[in-house]
Amino acid sequence: MNVTLSTQDKLSLITGLSTLIASGIPILEAVESLIEESKENTKKILLQLKEDLNQGKTISESFARFPKSFDPTTVNLIKAAEESGTLDTSLKDLTQSIKKDAEFMGQVRGALAYPILVVIVLLLVLGLNLFFVIPRVADVFARLKIPTPLPTRILLFVSKIITTYTLPTVIVTAFGSLIIFFSVRANKKFFINLISALPVINKLILEIDLTRFTRSMALLLKSGIPIVDALEFSQDVVFKGEFKNLIGEAVKAVSSGKKLSEGLKKTKKLIPNFMLRIVEAAESSGTLEKSMQDLSEQFSDRVSTRIKTLTTLIEPLLLIIVGLMVGGIMLSIIAPIYNLIGNIRGR
Numbered sequence: 001m002n003v004t005l006s007t008q009d010k011l012s013l014i015t016g017l018s019t020l021i022a023s024g025i026p027i028l029e030a031v032e033s034l035i036e037e038s039k040e041n042t043k044k045i046l047l048q049l050k051e052d053l054n055q056g057k058t059i060s061e062s063f064a065r066f067p068k069s070f071d072p073t074t075v076n077l078i079k080a081a082e083e084s085g086t087l088d089t090s091l092k093d094l095t096q097s098i099k100k101d102a103e104f105m106g107q108v109r110g111a112l113a114y115p116i117l118v119v120i121v122l123l124l125v126l127g128l129n130l131f132f133v134i135p136r137v138a139d140v141f142a143r144l145k146i147p148t149p150l151p152t153r154i155l156l157f158v159s160k161i162i163t164t165y166t167l168p169t170v171i172v173t174a175f176g177s178l179i180i181f182f183s184v185r186a187n188k189k190f191f192i193n194l195i196s197a198l199p200v201i202n203k204l205i206l207e208i209d210l211t212r213f214t215r216s217m218a219l220l221l222k223s224g225i226p227i228v229d230a231l232e233f234s235q236d237v238v239f240k241g242e243f244k245n246l247i248g249e250a251v252k253a254v255s256s257g258k259k260l261s262e263g264l265k266k267t268k269k270l271i272p273n274f275m276l277r278i279v280e281a282a283e284s285s286g287t288l289e290k291s292m293q294d295l296s297e298q299f300s301d302r303v304s305t306r307i308k309t310l311t312t313l314i315e316p317l318l319l320i321i322v323g324l325m326v327g328g329i330m331l332s333i334i335a336p337i338y339n340l341i342g343n344i345r346g347r
Contacts, residue, residue, distance in 0.1 A: 003041050005069040007102045013042055014098060017059075018091035028053050045069065058082050073216055073233045080223045090223050097219045104211060104300055111307040118318045122325060129329055131166075134159035137333050152332040204306050206270065209238040211299040213247070218292035227288075228254050246270055259283050 005013070013034070020030035031053065035046045045066055052062035060079035063070040074094065081090030138156045141148060148156065162169050216237045220230035231251045235244050246266060253263030261280040264271045275295060282291035 003044050003066050003069055005041055005045070005066075007098065007105075009042050010069060011095065011098045011102065013038075013045070014091060015095050018088065018095050021091065022088040027059070041069075059087075071236055073220065073236060076225060076229065076233055077220060077223050080225045084224055086223070093219060093222060097215060100215065100300075101212065104208075104303070107304060107307055108208065111311050114311065115314055115318060118322060122322050125322075125326060126329070130155075130159045130162050134333070135163050141336060148336045149332075151328070152336055155329065155332045204303065204310065205239055206243070207299055207303045207306065209240055209243045210271075210275070211296055211303055212237040213243070214292045214299060215296035218289055218296055221289040221292065227260065231260075240270075243270055260288070 016034045017027075017030060020033060021027060025033070028050065031046055031050050035043060035050065038046055045063075048065060049059065049062045052065075053059075058079070060075050060082060063078060064075050077090060077094060078087070081087045134155060138159065141152075141156070213234050216234040217230055220233060221227065225233070228251055231247055231254065235247045238244055238247070246264065249266045250260060250263030253266075254260055259280070261276055261283060264276060264279065278291050278295060279288070282288040
């Protein structure tokens with residue numbers, strides 16, 4: 001079913017179920033209680049869940065109907081918990097995992113907010129100049145017959161087109177923006193791989209993938225899900241195609257009787273050496289779940305540090321770019337005026 005929940009709505013639903021079930025309230029009564037307070041998509045899911053429970057189905061079977069709201073990791077984790085009778089504990093662990101993931105991705109989005117805001121402000125400044133300032137300056141240049149250099153002529157030409165064909169320009173710009181927006185949403189993987197080709201961004205996205213992968217593995221293994229299944233489900237939480245392929249190779253290795261550390265060694269540039277050693281030691285000592293949790297926290301800290309560093313570097317760089325563009329526009333306007341003044345003084 002095409003019902004989508006935001007991360008916050010999903011968190012509220014899982015938290016509500018976890019709290020009510022942990023309090024000893026039967027599942028069906030817990031769902032009915034949540035329906036009374038829920039709205040829109042959350043209510044649709046809960047109503048379907050109630051209907052499925054009355055028909056003897058499980059929570060995981062009901063949630064599987066909504067793949068856009070509940071990923072395979074969530075569905076299979078709940079399924080394992082229902083089979084083992086640890087639903088209240090697993091829902092609590094799932095709640096904590098969703099919270100951490102939301103906070104983590106919030107940090108990433110927060111780092112992107114400043115550059116996007118600066119670009120929007122820059123476009124607004126450029127638009128205001130082309131619509132209001134440049135046309136008035138162009139009239140002055142035309143009346144005084146001031147000779148203009150090439151950059152000024154280009155600026156005047158663009159301004160004239162925009163002011164003459166304002167409505168078509170607005171329509172084309174809006175349409176183009178929508179095409180770009182939906183293209184990015186539809187081909188998210190392609191654009192992520194394109195952006196990740198940049199050296200600094202590539203390292204950041206890899207560490208984000210490592211954080212999400214290790215956190216997912218820790219949660220799934222804690223719930224008693226076999227390691228092969230945990231690896232397959234964890235493929236859905238990473239962004240980079242290379243990383244997905246590596247996890248696929250690890251699945252084949254573990255399925256054939258090899259250790260996880262051996263499967264992860266196939267592409268050394270993706271998995272840090274210290275992680276391989278920790279996984280290898282954890283497999284020997286039987287503490288893989290705990291080691292994955294520790295690794296997820298370590299990678300999360302590294303991502304936070306890298307984001308702060310990138311933000312610190314990007315801020316002055318963007319200010320320089322804005323300054324150069326605004327300065328270039330002003331220089332294109334002022335240069336002909338200075339030339340005119342120089343000619344008058346020469347005479």
